[in-house]
Amino acid sequence: GAGVSQSPSNKVTEKGKDVELRCDPISGHTALYWYRQSLGQGLEFLIYFQGNSAPDKSGLPSDRFSAERTGGSVSTLTIQRTQQEDSAVYLCASSLLPRGQPQHFGDGTRLSIL
């Protein structure tokens, strides 16, 4: 498809399990971003990729969170030993450079930790 694709759309897992979320950006977009939206909150920045490198990881909440991007395309966000406070919608976005181009979002992964 032409848009940002995220999978799975929903994920329910038990506390303490690891989860992996996937993002497939728009073809040709070199910049990729992960955000999350907790209930009643705005979008919270997690990490930004330019190509395969991550110049800004400042939003990752703890060392249980990690992300990688391979081939300048698909990215995975991994959360280890999930906690209930990790429950949120995780959104991925991509954009063209130069800077200031709008970010285009996927529909997100709704993560629920039981």
Place this chain on the structure above:
Amino acid sequence: DQQVKQNSPSLSVQEGRISILNCDYTNSMFDYFLWYKKYPAEGPTFLISISSIKDKNEDGRFTVFLNKSAKHLSLHIVPSQPGDSAVYFCAGGLGNFGNEKLTFGTGTRLTIIP
């Protein structure tokens, strides 16, 4: 530290009238601002942006106004239509390399009354 604030969680407007959504920010370093619209279970959709060197940008029914001295921006939708009912987020962006993230407000839920 909430750098971008949307103080009205909700707004109801009669169809055909003007909708005005407001946003305040504290970070004077933002280079550009964007408005996104979000329907339930979908990712945010880019609506309109404005550079910090401008005070107005118009695109069809949507106009964004920026008052830098007041650190305030607003989105005007006229005439409002039922399909405009959604949550609207404003966001500020920094244009320097390595600092690409957007900082979002908490959103305003707009309901258009037929």
